[in-house]
Each structure stands twice: as structure tokens, then as C-alpha cells.
Amino acid sequence: MIRTPLRPLARILDARSKGENPDVIERENIRRRHAEMQDKTRQRAEGRLLVMGGFFLCAFVVIGARMGMLASTEPAEPFANAAGSAIAMQRADIVDRDGRILATNFDTFSLYAQPPQMVDPVAAVDGLMTIFPDLDQDRLLKDFTGKRKFVWIKKRISPEQKQAVHDLGDPGLLFGPREMRLYPNGRLAAHVLGGAGFGKEGVSAAEVIGVAGVEKQFDGYLRDPANGAKPLQLSLDLTVQAAAERVLYGGMKLMNAKGATSVLMDVHTGEVVSVVSLPDFDPNERPRPPVSGDQSDSPLFNRSVQGVYELGSTFKIFTAAQAVDLGLVNSETIIDTSGPMRVGGYPIGEFKNKNYGKISVADIIVKSSNRGTGRLALQIGATRQKAFLGSLGMFDPTPFEIVEARGGQPLFPKQWGELSTVTISYGHGLSTSPMHLAAGYAAIANGGHYISPTILKQPGPQYGPRIMSTEAAHAAQLMLRKVVTSGTASFGEVPGYVVGGKTGTADKPKPNGGYYESKVIATFAAMFPANDPKYVLILTLDEPSVVAYGEERRSAGWTAVPVAAEMIGRVAPLLGLRPHVEPGQLAGITLTSN
Incomplete structure (x- = not known):
């Protein structure tokens, strides 16, 4: 300067x-x-004034624009947000194997009140009672006129109910946003999906958590934002599930059973394509668990995994398959099934005191001989029998991925002597779930590999360890086919489809010991197509009873088998299985060769 x-x-x-x-x-x-x-x-002062004037002009424009925006939008309730951890509201969808929605989310509202802001509490209570008749009028009036500053009224309301409350015009009635779980198919696959409810709640948000089924089993996955809202894909097929439920419900009513369950499983992948338990419920309005009485009578009880039953003669094929695998017998080996037969001081009898005499191993399965199966089991021995059933997963809860499966602990004797060896060989003295039985039959159907049942879609075969030879498994498949063609499951034949299977009728145990004389658990364990098995179907009826040919029938051959046959006929085309049609003889034409 x-x-x-x-x-x-x-x-x-x-x-x-x-x-x-x-x-x-x-x-x-x-x-x-x-x-x-x-x-x-002076110039510096004038510049500062100009800048300050510019700031004031900008602020005026922003405030004016905001006021104009607020004036042109719909009025909304103000929400006071307190400091704390954010509530996660997002939850991934659940879809079937083809991507069809089984569970999704739905935006709705909650309703609460701030009594100090209410103009006329009495009128508000009267108005709310017309909209929600299930509310406690006296309790609501006490809360609104007392010292409470906050009152929950409804955790979920419909858009129509929200509008009706809004029309009451009381400023003390406020709404909070909610994301609720929606099951668009209602009761379909209810026991698999389970249900969801609210966890941590706030005025402006609430987290949705699983309370049962896959919703609880995979709660962490469904709530994890890192998954990018990728849906959980199950192995269920929606159309197959719908058909199975419809058939089983009709069969349960027709056979006068108090309950029923079915499991349809792919024998190579372990995928459970359909699983039904009746009675069922709507997961959109999940009922409360019972606080007294028999839990198995509740619609929440999942009979496919929680219900452990003595499944009777369906276990006989395991004994026969193991005996063949060990080289003790083959399908044509003759076994003396005549009585009397006593083990540990107890008589071993046959159904309706029949005496089949000397018959082959295959006929033991076809005729469902208790004594024949018991004599095979004695040749196998307790140690080898127990190891074989253990390799089939019969002593642990099934690994099926729903939380209820953990409670399906099989019941078996602590002291496994000769008597237990014989009775368990034909399905008495060991209680397992139908899902356990499905895994066992899948091992026979796929050629001898254990396969774990799963509710998740799989990319391909998921074979576990080999538990029997291919030859033993094939021999067992042929025996099961003969049960349908000439044995106790003759009602199980389905035109166009080759079916093999085994019936099982077990007396139902009393709560305090012993067995009922007129109550049974009837089961049919089937595989189809029997010449190249792809699926296993387990169908169980609880306390069935039907009158046929003037006589009351309870056995599986009369009750569970025809229902299973109807189900196979319905679901096989849905599974992509083409029926095999035998060519008929053309009338009046004789085929000759040159």
C-alpha cells in the first residue's frame, strides 16, 4: 500500500x-x-446490509414455500419422537417354490388416545363402541376421564375403521402407522407359516416378529435388512397344498376322525411339497394357546411334527428291509408265523387272531403278520435293530425347519429287551411323528439313502448317508407294491399311477396308561410311482370310524387308504407326473405278424 x-x-x-x-x-x-x-x-457497511438482506429474502421464500406446501397437503397427526433405538419395520415376504406369495406385509394403523387433549371423552367412548363393539366401555370411560395421559385402544385397524374414528372429530384420538403381517391365502399352510405379532412397539412404529412356524424359525433372516428384502422361498407348492388340504378335510369328515395330518415329500431332495394338520387356524387371526385340557385338541397343535404316535404296522417294512440288507433272508424266505408265540411272558398275536402259517417274507408284509415280523426282528437282534432305527432318525426330533418340530421328541423304551425288539418291529412301543415316518420311507424309496426333510426349496438331490443297500431298498419297494395289489391297502390303487405302501392301525394309548379299545391311529405310508418312486405320502387319521358293509370299520385299510388314494389322484398331475395308461384291446381286430 x-x-x-x-x-x-x-x-x-x-x-x-x-x-x-x-x-x-x-x-x-x-x-x-x-x-x-x-x-x-460506507461501502463495506452497504455490502454487509446487502448480504443480510439476501439472507432474509431467502429465509422468507423458504418459509413461504413451506407454508404453501403445508396448506395444500392433507392434515396429518403430529408424532413426538423420543430418543432411543430405531424400530425395524421391514420384514421379507415368504413365497412358495414357484414364487407365489404366502406371507407379505400390509400398511395399516394403530389407534391410541391422549385423554388430556380430548374434547368430549363420553361422546368419544360412545362413538368408539359403535365402531369397535368388542371394547370394554366401562374401562375405556375410566381411562379417558382419569389421570392417564396415554391409552392404547387398538393395535391394528382397517382403513374403514380409521375413517370412522376420524369422522368422530375428537383431537385426542390419534393414529400411528403400522406394518402388519398378511397371509393372503388364509388357512392354507397355517401350521407351516405359524404367524407373527408385534414385538417392540412405539407410537410411530412397531416391529413384527415371528411367533410360530417358519415365521419364528427364520425370524432373523426375515428381519435382516442385509438380505435386501429377498423373500424366503419354501419347498411348498401352493396348488398341491390346497388340493391336499381339501382332500384331507373331506376325508377327515367322511371318516369321522377328530384330527388328521399328511406329509408329501420328495424322496430325492427331502423337500416337503405339502404338509397338512387338521384342525387348523387362520394365521391372520391366530388363536391363543389353550391353558388347560389336551394340547393336541388345539388347532395350533401341529400333528405332523408335534404329534408322536405309535404308527403300527407301517414299521414292519423297516424290519423286513433290514433283514434283507443283513443277508438273513430274502423276499421269498419262508417264515413260520403260526402261534402260539410268547416273548418275555407276553403273547404275540395277530389281527383278529388270524393264523397265516408258513409264508414268505414278502407275504409277511402283504398280510401284515405281527408274529412273522417279530421273528424277523429276533433274528436281527435288539442292538442292530436299535442302530438301524437310529440311522433313520427315529430317536431325535425331526430336523424339519419349524420351531414346533423341536417338541416332537420320539418316545422309546429305556430298556430295549427282546419284548421291545418284537413289539417295535411292528410299530408298538415306539412313538414317532408322521414326519419321522416320511423320512424313513424316503430312504427306501430313493434306494437306501437317509434324507432329511426340509421346508426350504433345494437346488437338487440332497442324499445323506447310505443306511441300506440298493438291493434291500428295491426288495422293500416290491413288497410295498404287493400290499396295494393284493394286501391290506387294496383301496390304495390309483388308475394311471403305480402306488406302493403299507397300512398301520395302532390302538390309541390312554393318558394314564393302557390302551383304548375303540380308538385308533390309522396310517397309510405310500410311495408313488412305485416302479420309480419320486414322492412319499404319509396320511394319518386320529380316531377314525366308518360304517361299511354294515360293520363299523376303524382300520387303516378302510379309512386312511382311500383318503390317501384320492389325494394321490389329485396331486400327482399337479406334480407333473403323467399317468400310465395301459393300451386297450381294439374290438374285432386281431394283430398278426408276417
Whole structure:
């Protein structure tokens, strides 16, 4: 910066030479310097005022725009957010094997009240009672007129109910956003899906958590935002499940059973394509668990995995298959099934006191001989029998991926002697679930590999360890086919489809010991097509009874088998299995060769 001197020497000397006063020059320079300083100060002040005016103008424009926006939008309830952890509201969908929705989310509202803000609490209570007749009017009036500052009224309301409450016009009735779980198919696959409810709740949000079924089993996955809302894909087929439920419900009513269950399983992948338990429920309105009485009578009880039953003669094929696998017998080996037969001091009898005499191993299965199966079991021995059944997973809860499966603990004797060896060989003395039985029959159907039942869609075969030879498994398949063609499951034949299977009728145990004389668990364990098995179907009826040919029938051959046959006929085409049709003889035409 160049500063101009107040008393420049040249001008001072010039002024003195002319006789002028040099101080005038200094005063003039001081005046000019002050004027320049004032000009700079004024310009700086004017600039600051201009900037401040610009800020005020921007603020005015923003506030005006916001006021205009608020004036043009719908009124909304204000929400006070307290500091704390955020409530996660997102939950992934659940779909079937083809991507069809089984469970999804639905935006709705909750209803609560702030009594200090209410204009007319009495009128508000009267209005709410017309909209929600299930509310407690006295309790609501006490809450609204008391000292409470916050009252939950309804955790979920429909859009129509929200509008009706809004029309009441009381400022103390407020709404909070909610994301509820919706099951668009109602009761379909209810026991698999289980249901969901609210966990941590706030005024402006609530987390949805699983309370049963796959919703609880995979709760972490369904709530994890890292999955990018990728749906959980199950092995269920929606159309097959619907057909199975319809057939089983009709069969349960026709056979006068108190309950029923079915399991349809792919023998190579372990995928459970359909699983039904009746009676069932609507997961959109999941009932409360019973606090008294028999839990198995509740619609929440999942008979396919929680119900452990003595499944009777369906176990005989395991004994025969093991005996063949060990090389003790083959299908044509003759076994003496005639009585009497006593083990451990107890008589071993046949159904209706029949005596089959000397018959082959295959006929033991076809005629369902207790004594014949028991004599095979004695050749096998307790140690080997127990190890074989253990390899089939008969002593542990099934690994099926729903939380209820953990409670299906099989019941077996602590002391496994000769008597247990014989009775368990024909399905008495060991209680397992139908899902356990499905896994056991799948091992026979797929050629001898254990396979774990799963509710998740699989990319391909999931074979486990080999538990029997291919030859033994094939021999067992042929025996099961003969049961349908000429044995106790003759009603199980389905036109166009080759079916093999085994019936099982077991007396139902009493709660305090012993067995009922007129109550049974009837089961049919089937595989189809029997010449190249792809699926296993287990169907169980609880306390069936039907009158046929003037006589009351309870056995599986009369009850469970025809229902299973109807189900196979319905679901086989849905599974993509083409019926095999035998060519008929053309009338009046004789085929000859040259």
C-alpha cells in the first residue's frame, strides 16, 4: 500500500517560496484521507446490509414455500419422537417354490388416545363402541376421564375403521402407522407359516416378529435388512397344498376322525411339497394357546411334527428291509408265523387272531403278520435293530425347519429287551411323528439313502448317508407294491399311477396308561410311482370310524387308504407326473405278424 505523506516536501518548499502557509497543505491532505476512509467504511457497511438482506429474502421464500406446501397437503397427526433405538419395520415376504406369495406385509394403523387433549371423552367412548363393539366401555370411560395421559385402544385397524374414528372429530384420538403381517391365502399352510405379532412397539412404529412356524424359525433372516428384502422361498407348492388340504378335510369328515395330518415329500431332495394338520387356524387371526385340557385338541397343535404316535404296522417294512440288507433272508424266505408265540411272558398275536402259517417274507408284509415280523426282528437282534432305527432318525426330533418340530421328541423304551425288539418291529412301543415316518420311507424309496426333510426349496438331490443297500431298498419297494395289489391297502390303487405302501392301525394309548379299545391311529405310508418312486405320502387319521358293509370299520385299510388314494389322484398331475395308461384291446381286430 502506498501512503501519501501529509506534508509532501516539494509542495511545502513551493508554498514557502510563494509565501503561503504550509499547514494548509497538511490539513487538506488529512481531510482527503478521512474522506477516503469514510467512503471505504460506507461501502463495506452497504455490502454487509446487502448480504443480510439476501439472507432474509431467502429465509422468507423458504418459509413461504413451506407454508404453501403445508396448506395444500392433507392434515396429518403430529408424532413426538423420543430418543432411543430405531424400530425395524421391514420384514421379507415368504413365497412358495414357484414364487407365489404366502406371507407379505400390509400398511395399516394403530389407534391410541391422549385423554388430556380430548374434547368430549363420553361422546368419544360412545362413538368408539359403535365402531369397535368388542371394547370394554366401562374401562375405556375410566381411562379417558382419569389421570392417564396415554391409552392404547387398538393395535391394528382397517382403513374403514380409521375413517370412522376420524369422522368422530375428537383431537385426542390419534393414529400411528403400522406394518402388519398378511397371509393372503388364509388357512392354507397355517401350521407351516405359524404367524407373527408385534414385538417392540412405539407410537410411530412397531416391529413384527415371528411367533410360530417358519415365521419364528427364520425370524432373523426375515428381519435382516442385509438380505435386501429377498423373500424366503419354501419347498411348498401352493396348488398341491390346497388340493391336499381339501382332500384331507373331506376325508377327515367322511371318516369321522377328530384330527388328521399328511406329509408329501420328495424322496430325492427331502423337500416337503405339502404338509397338512387338521384342525387348523387362520394365521391372520391366530388363536391363543389353550391353558388347560389336551394340547393336541388345539388347532395350533401341529400333528405332523408335534404329534408322536405309535404308527403300527407301517414299521414292519423297516424290519423286513433290514433283514434283507443283513443277508438273513430274502423276499421269498419262508417264515413260520403260526402261534402260539410268547416273548418275555407276553403273547404275540395277530389281527383278529388270524393264523397265516408258513409264508414268505414278502407275504409277511402283504398280510401284515405281527408274529412273522417279530421273528424277523429276533433274528436281527435288539442292538442292530436299535442302530438301524437310529440311522433313520427315529430317536431325535425331526430336523424339519419349524420351531414346533423341536417338541416332537420320539418316545422309546429305556430298556430295549427282546419284548421291545418284537413289539417295535411292528410299530408298538415306539412313538414317532408322521414326519419321522416320511423320512424313513424316503430312504427306501430313493434306494437306501437317509434324507432329511426340509421346508426350504433345494437346488437338487440332497442324499445323506447310505443306511441300506440298493438291493434291500428295491426288495422293500416290491413288497410295498404287493400290499396295494393284493394286501391290506387294496383301496390304495390309483388308475394311471403305480402306488406302493403299507397300512398301520395302532390302538390309541390312554393318558394314564393302557390302551383304548375303540380308538385308533390309522396310517397309510405310500410311495408313488412305485416302479420309480419320486414322492412319499404319509396320511394319518386320529380316531377314525366308518360304517361299511354294515360293520363299523376303524382300520387303516378302510379309512386312511382311500383318503390317501384320492389325494394321490389329485396331486400327482399337479406334480407333473403323467399317468400310465395301459393300451386297450381294439374290438374285432386281431394283430398278426408276417
